[in-house]
Amino acid sequence: MSKDSSDLVSPSLExxxxxxxxxxxxxxxxxxxxxxxxxxxxxxxxxxxxVNIDQLDEHVLAPLMRGDAAEAxxxxxxxxxxxxxxxxxxVSTLDDAIAKLSGGSVLLFVDGAPHGFALGLAKxxxxxxxxxxxxxxxxxxxxxxTETLSDNTSMxxxxxxxxxMKIVPxxxxxxxxxxxxxxxxxxxxAETLIREVxxxxxxxxxxxxxxxxxxxxxxxxxxxxxxxxxxxxERPDVVSAALLEGRVAILVDGTPxxxxxxxxxxxMLQSPEDYYQRFxxxxxxxxxxxxxxxxxxxxxxxxxxxxxxxxxMVPTSLLLSIAKSREDIPFPALxxxxxxxxxxxxxREAGVRLPKQVGAAVSIVGALVIGQAATSAGLVSAPMxxxxxxTGIASFMIPQYSTGIALRMLRxxxxxxxxxxxLLGLMLGVIAIVVHLCSLRSLGVPYLQPLAPMKGREMKDxxxxxxxxxxxxxxxxxxxxxxYRQPPGRRPKxxxxxxxx
Amino acid sequence: xNRSGCGRMAALGLLLCAGALGLTGCWDRTEVNDLALITxxxxxxxxxxxxxxxxxxxxxxxxxxxxxxxxxxxxxxxGNENTFTRTAEGENIADALSHLQSxxxxxxxxxxxxxxVFGEAAAKDGIRDDVDYLMRSPHPRERSFIYVSRxxxxxxxxxxxxxxxxxxxxxxxxxxxxxxxxxxxxxxxxMLTSDADAALLPMITVVPAPAKQMDQGISYIDGLAVFKxxxxxxxxxxxxxxxxxWLRDQVQRAILxxxxxxxxxxxxxxxxxxxxxxxxxIEGDDWLMDVYIKTENDALQNTTRLNLVSDLRAVKxxxxxxxxxxxxxxxxxxxLAQQTLKADIFDFAGxxxxxxxxxxxxxxxxxxxxxxxxxxxxxxxxxxxxxxxASIPSPVPDKEEHSK
Numbered sequence: 074m075s076k077d078s079s080d081l082v083s084p085s086l087e088x089x090x091x092x093x094x095x096x097x098x099x100x101x102x103x104x105x106x107x108x109x110x111x112x113x114x115x116x117x118x119x120x121x122x123x124v125n126i127d128q129l130d131e132h133v134l135a136p137l138m139r140g141d142a143a144e145a146x147x148x149x150x151x152x153x154x155x156x157x158x159x160x161x162x163x164v165s166t167l168d169d170a171i172a173k174l175s176g177g178s179v180l181l182f183v184d185g186a187p188h189g190f191a192l193g194l195a196k197x198x199x200x201x202x203x204x205x206x207x208x209x210x211x212x213x214x215x216x217x218x219t220e221t222l223s224d225n226t227s228m229x230x231x232x233x234x235x236x237x238m239k240i241v242p243x244x245x246x247x248x249x250x251x252x253x254x255x256x257x258x259x260x261x262x263a264e265t266l267i268r269e270v271x272x273x274x275x276x277x278x279x280x281x282x283x284x285x286x287x288x289x290x291x292x293x294x295x296x297x298x299x300x301x302x303x304x305x306x307e308r309p310d311v312v313s314a315a316l317l318e319g320r321v322a323i324l325v326d327g328t329p330x331x332x333x334x335x336x337x338x339x340x341m342l343q344s345p346e347d348y349y350q351r352f353x354x355x356x357x358x359x360x361x362x363x364x365x366x367x368x369x370x371x372x373x374x375x376x377x378x379x380x381x382x383x384x385x386m387v388p389t390s391l392l393l394s395i396a397k398s399r400e401d402i403p404f405p406a407l408x409x410x411x412x413x414x415x416x417x418x419x420x421r422e423a424g425v426r427l428p429k430q431v432g433a434a435v436s437i438v439g440a441l442v443i444g445q446a447a448t449s450a451g452l453v454s455a456p457m458x459x460x461x462x463x464t465g466i467a468s469f470m471i472p473q474y475s476t477g478i479a480l481r482m483l484r485x486x487x488x489x490x491x492x493x494x495x496l497l498g499l500m501l502g503v504i505a506i507v508v509h510l511c512s513l514r515s516l517g518v519p520y521l522q523p524l525a526p527m528k529g530r531e532m533k534d535x536x537x538x539x540x541x542x543x544x545x546x547x548x549x550x551x552x553x554x555x556x557y558r559q560p561p562g563r564r565p566k567x568x569x570x571x572x573x574x
Numbered sequence: 575x576n577r578s579g580c581g582r583m584a585a586l587g588l589l590l591c592a593g594a595l596g597l598t599g600c601w602d603r604t605e606v607n608d609l610a611l612i613t614x615x616x617x618x619x620x621x622x623x624x625x626x627x628x629x630x631x632x633x634x635x636x637x638x639x640x641x642x643x644x645x646x647x648x649x650x651x652x653g654n655e656n657t658f659t660r661t662a663e664g665e666n667i668a669d670a671l672s673h674l675q676s677x678x679x680x681x682x683x684x685x686x687x688x689x690x691v692f693g694e695a696a697a698k699d700g701i702r703d704d705v706d707y708l709m710r711s712p713h714p715r716e717r718s719f720i721y722v723s724r725x726x727x728x729x730x731x732x733x734x735x736x737x738x739x740x741x742x743x744x745x746x747x748x749x750x751x752x753x754x755x756x757x758x759x760x761x762x763x764x765m766l767t768s769d770a771d772a773a774l775l776p777m778i779t780v781v782p783a784p785a786k787q788m789d790q791g792i793s794y795i796d797g798l799a800v801f802k803x804x805x806x807x808x809x810x811x812x813x814x815x816x817x818x819x820w821l822r823d824q825v826q827r828a829i830l831x832x833x834x835x836x837x838x839x840x841x842x843x844x845x846x847x848x849x850x851x852x853x854x855x856i857e858g859d860d861w862l863m864d865v866y867i868k869t870e871n872d873a874l875q876n877t878t879r880l881n882l883v884s885d886l887r888a889v890k891x892x893x894x895x896x897x898x899x900x901x902x903x904x905x906x907x908x909x910l911a912q913q914t915l916k917a918d919i920f921d922f923a924g925x926x927x928x929x930x931x932x933x934x935x936x937x938x939x940x941x942x943x944x945x946x947x948x949x950x951x952x953x954x955x956x957x958x959x960x961x962x963x964a965s966i967p968s969p970v971p972d973k974e975e976h977s978k
Contacts, residue, residue, distance in 0.1 A: 382878065384606060384685050389688060400607060
């Protein structure tokens with residue numbers, strides 16, 4: 074009884090209608106409308122809420138039903154010429170029909186026609202373009218991706234106008250049929266890289282893709298690593314910059330979060346603003362970020378290790394005041410640190426989930442509890458509160474949220490090691506992490522490049538943020554024939570002579 | 575397949591190694607709460623050949639009520655003190671420490687003992703055995719400062735300080751200020767093993783508190799204790815100390831006052847830089863030592879009529895006076911070392927050893943005689959760099975200027 078969805082559309086109107094109704098049985102949101110074009114019978118089908126009804130009435134139904142299309146209707150192929158609709162596709166299989174229908178098109182079937190038409194009248198409620206909440210900056214474009222794929226590609230196309238920017242569509246997810254776009258700039262991204270990404274996306278065979286995190290989890294090189302190997306952003310400028318460096322971007326319908334690959338640890342530690350502000354401050358802030366990267370990872374462990382094993386390492390006055398503040402604390406330093414760190418993590422997680430109305434109140438109470446009250450109750454010492462607070466702030470300094478949470482997680486095993494073996498344990502933990510980082514790859518590119526393997530020239534964008542005119546070459550993430558971004562000698566200078574015009 | 579098998583084996587091996595680490599457990603984990611932090615130590619000998627070790631221990635309670643008096647030893651607590659002292663006897667430091675430890679609920683921790691004071695009597699008995707413990711045991715810092723006190727060293731630690739955290743901190747700050755000689759444990763042990771066989775330690779004088787005011791006693795560095803071999807044989811007073819420091823090139827900061835001949839008054843200068851070079855020479859049987867001292871000075875105060883701003887002759891005069899001053903100080907030090915104590919506290923021995931290694935090898939045994947007769951020639955070169963003011967501040971009466 075039920076039709077195979079790959080069946081051809083039949084010339085018979087009734088057969089088509091029946092086939093569609095069979096497929097969309099118990100789907101209350103699919104609407105059908107029968108009408109006549111002259112003597113011919115026809116019907117349109119669409120999904121409620123995804124179609125611009127006004128335009129359907131005005132530009133499709135009205136001209137067809139008024140009868141001036143009657144003669145055109147004789148020849149079904151000439152029908153589109155009567156319709157003032159920009160996008161008119163043909164539908165020759167039921168498979169096509171399903172895809173078009175769920176994409177928001179209006180299906181038009183005319184009796185006797187060899188195929189149906191898909192009218193691009195899609196329109197649905199969507200979020201407007203807003204400033205990305207997770208990646209706000211002081212200077213730079215304020216637009217962020219939305220959940221609508223076409224909006225996102227348009228933002229990219231407005232930034233990179235060259236036809237060399239290619240957008241390759243994929244449909245992933247057997248049930249969700251999510252549209253996934255692979256974006257790259259031809260000539261900049263290496264052929265091998267594009268082929269690899271295509272292959273990895275094609276390998277995915279899953280019922281549904283709800284967010285780009287699904288794709289990330291299905292295509293990354295080392296799925297068991299705590300570190301993200303694919304950069305995530307909701308900023309079109311970040312994606313454009315990555316495309317210009319020869320990376321590829323993966324846009325997923327229904328989420329503003331776009332994947333950038335290959336990406337390295339250092340690209341995770343860069344903020345777009347580094348490039349928009351003056352280069353000296355960019356360099357300085359970058360180093361600040363590196364410092365706090367380490368602080369996030371080891372500060373509580375360092376404190377625990379020194380306080381339980383290496384008392385002689387602290388300056389005398391500092392140790393004496395720590396000794397004073399710790400005198401009444403019932404717990405060993407390790408337990409104290411764990412207590413505080415875990416309650417901080419809980420507070421952070423609660424802060425994300427809390428409804429906005431109670432959020433402020435709870436965070437104030439939480440801050441009081443883990444700060445003021447815990448200290449005066451004699452459960453934790455004041456220096457420990459400071460250490461935890463600094464660590465907490467430090468983890469949010471990392472622009473890539475997923476890298477930040479990876480560090481926050483790794484801090485706990487290191488804390489245990491430090492509590493058990495002191496600085497020796499701390500170093501063991503750090504060495505293990507460094508070794509792991511060295512072994513990681515992001516789509517074949519070493520994760521620590523350009524530090525390991527060492528690429529001296531690329532330090533211009535790692536150790537410092539070189540001035541724009543000094544950044545002549547693209548990073549060698551994947552080898553590309555097109556290495557230079559600009560000719561040499563583009564450093565600006567005043568005109569010859571005494572410098573005035 | 576084979577490769578991943580190898581990886582698995584390696585991972586297993588690593589896991590086993592990590593497990594082995596876990597077997598050691600937290601065996602030397604010590605919380606700060608379990609430590610008795612020693613801030614300073616004093617070593618005395620109590621007359622019948624036994625050693626008396628006093629330690630000053632930090633009280634971690636913010637305003638704890640002094641030390642406990644329940645022990646037989648006298649406790650130096652009282653008032654709002656940060657520290658208390660404990661004393662124990664023993665055959666040597668290690669022995670005394672073990673007695674001390676048995677009387678304390680917390681582990682003694684030497685890591686922050688930045689000050690170690692020898693009593694005069696203990697110093698005269700010899701300090702090599704004590705230094706042996708301090709260097710051999712891993713706990714005391716090699717960078718802690720060492721002193722000798724007049725009288726009992728214990729008294730130094732039992733003083734109360736108003737300005738600093740505790741008396742040990744007072745001494746440490748004084749050493750750090752570099753106005754006087756400061757000797758660390760590591761330096762002391764080097765001096766004890768050097769060719770010269772003589773050592774120097776700063777000497778502390780204690781002015782005990784008047785009967786009712788516990789916190790009025792003070793201690794200050796005053797001169798140098800001179801050691802030969804490892805026994806204290808004498809000391810240098812403040813004046814001589816300056817000379818000693820010049821010969822050892824250890825003068826960092828000083829304020830010198832000279833009285834130029836002629837006009838009434840004096841000129842005080844702040845020395846901002848001093849550099850001493852010792853150049854040994856052996857001519858036949860004569861052992862000579864040329865001492866070049868270069869100093870740079872700024873004028874601080876001028877109560878004479880000399881015009882230091884524009885009168886070059888006046889500047890030269892002050893410089894000449896400075897040179898004389900330096901010369902006399904150094905002479906004082908030389909007399910003490912060469913004639914009175916016969917201890918080579920300037921490490922002339924090392925200089926000769928470096929310059930004439932062959933001669934030194936032969937003459938090493940007779941260094942004592944040689945040292946007493948080394949002829950020292952002092953070449954001071956003081957420079958006054960800045961008069962301190964660009965203009966002449968005090969109006970100079972015209973007639974006096976003319977009468978000159």
